[in-house]
Amino acid sequence: MTMPSDTTVTTWIELARAYGRAMATIEQALTDHHLPPLSWYDLLLELERAGEAGLRQFELEDALLLRQYSVSRLAERLENEGYLWRKRSAEDGRGKYLIITDKGKHLRQRMWQGYGAKIEEAVGKKLSPGQCHTLSALLSELSR
Amino acid sequence: MTMPSDTTVTTWIELARAYGRAMATIEQALTDHHLPPLSWYDLLLELERAGEAGLRQFELEDALLLRQYSVSRLAERLENEGYLWRKRSAEDGRGKYLIITDKGKHLRQRMWQGYGAKIEEAVGKKLSPGQCHTLSALLSELSR
DNA sequence: CAAGATTGATGGTTCAATCTTG
DNA sequence: CAAGATTGAACCATCAATCTTG
Numbered sequence: 001m002t003m004p005s006d007t008t009v010t011t012w013i014e015l016a017r018a019y020g021r022a023m024a025t026i027e028q029a030l031t032d033h034h035l036p037p038l039s040w041y042d043l044l045l046e047l048e049r050a051g052e053a054g055l056r057q058f059e060l061e062d063a064l065l066l067r068q069y070s071v072s073r074l075a076e077r078l079e080n081e082g083y084l085w086r087k088r089s090a091e092d093g094r095g096k097y098l099i100i101t102d103k104g105k106h107l108r109q110r111m112w113q114g115y116g117a118k119i120e121e122a123v124g125k126k127l128s129p130g131q132c133h134t135l136s137a138l139l140s141e142l143s144r
Numbered sequence: 145m146t147m148p149s150d151t152t153v154t155t156w157i158e159l160a161r162a163y164g165r166a167m168a169t170i171e172q173a174l175t176d177h178h179l180p181p182l183s184w185y186d187l188l189l190e191l192e193r194a195g196e197a198g199l200r201q202f203e204l205e206d207a208l209l210l211r212q213y214s215v216s217r218l219a220e221r222l223e224n225e226g227y228l229w230r231k232r233s234a235e236d237g238r239g240k241y242l243i244i245t246d247k248g249k250h251l252r253q254r255m256w257q258g259y260g261a262k263i264e265e266a267v268g269k270k271l272s273p274g275q276c277h278t279l280s281a282l283l284s285e286l287s288r
Numbered sequence: 289c290a291a292g293a294t295t296g297a298t299g300g301t302t303c304a305a306t307c308t309t310g
Numbered sequence: 311c312a313a314g315a316t317t318g319a320a321c322c323a324t325c326a327a328t329c330t331t332g
Contacts, residue, residue: 002261002264002268003260003261003264004260004263004264004267004268005268005273007273007276007277007280008263008264008267008268008271008276009260009263010276010280011267011271011276011279011280011283012166012263012266012267014279014280014283014284014287015159015162015163015166015267015279015283016163016167017209017283017287018159018283018284018286018287019159019160019163020209021209021286021287022156022159022286023160024209037322056292057292057293058291058292058293065161065164065165065168067323067324068292068293068294069293069294069295069323069324069325070322070323070324071293072292072293072294072295073294073295073322073323076294077322089292092291092292092331092332093330093331093332094291094292094293094330094331094332095291095292095293095331096292096293116147116148116153117146117147119148119152119153119156120146120147120148120152122156122286123148123152123155123156123159123286124146124148124149124152126285126286126288127152127155127282127285127286129149129151131282131285132151132152132154132155133151134278134282135155135158135159135279135282135283136151136154136155136158138271138275138278138279138282139155139158139159139161139162139279140158140161140162141270141271141275142162142165142166142266142267142270142271143158143161143162143165144270181300200314201314201315202313202314202315211301211302212314212315212316213301213302213303213315213316213317214300214301214302215315216314216315216316216317217300217301217316217317220316221300233314236309236310236313236314237308237309237310238308238309238310238313238314238315239309239313239314239315240314240315
């Protein structure tokens with residue numbers, strides 16, 4: 001079992017710190033505006049991209065890095081608030097399609113106002129476009 | 145209110161993805177070995193560095209990116225398991241010092257076995273030392 | 289039995305209110 | 311009143327068990 005070098009550990013710590021700080025800034029902005037957490041945004045964005053057809057719950061697990069039951073509970077909350085509806089699959093009786101409502105599209109728009117501004121504050125204002133490209137490329141290596 | 149460029153948004157998404165994947169790998173390894181979550185490790189490491197004198201709870205808020213009540217509850221759990229003890233401050237009757245126990249030092253050691261190996265797997269094996277340096281430098285810009 | 293999804297119970301986080309001391 | 315810390319209540323995440331359909 002190989003242990004990490006100091007350089008590797010430092011990189012991990014900086015990654016956790018940078019993510020934690022940016023995330024705290026963003027979540028704070030959302031709660032200040034009485035808006036729901038980021039996970040709601042992520043789900044709504046996926047559904048809006050999927051269009052009228054919607055998406056199966058299991059298709060969202062990878063995209064949102066969530067487990068089956070987390071997707072289920074998240075979808076339940078958004079459905080209760082009228083931001084999406086669930087349609088039983090015709091082909092496969094076990095499954096459901098999640099479909100965004102107009103109210104859901106509207107919420108995503110409102111959330112983007114605060115969310116986008118904070119991404120700019122936490123990332124865009126601190127790095128040049130060239131630095132962003134370099135950073136994105138290195139981070140994507142970590143997700144392989 | 146300035147909105148972020150596509151490049152900026154991509155960088156943020158890659159950051160969240162890279163962090164999420166690495167974190168999932170690490171937490172999974174800890175639960176597989178019936179070990180407590182990473183937040184316990186972070187607290188124990190800070191206390192071990194602080195030595196016999198210990199640290200005040202409010203001093204840990206910044207280091208751990210936690211709120212006052214989260215530090216309080218986290219410390220309570222570790223104290224209940226015997227990994228640290230709390231000493232009332234002599235100078236300031238309002239405060240407490242958190243001091244790691246030998247049992248706490250031992251737990252931190254055991255956690256490092258799995259934790260370190262996964263940092264190597266999630267970061268060290270995917271980037272060269274040069275790439276690590278570049279990545280660390282860019283990430284630290286984001287934490288300013 | 290396997291895959292997709294849900295749910296009861298449990299434990300952790302968070303907010304707001306509170307307590308204690310400076 | 312302010313600062314350090316704690317706590318009840320409400321909310322969210324997680325595990326394991328379960329339900330339904332293929």
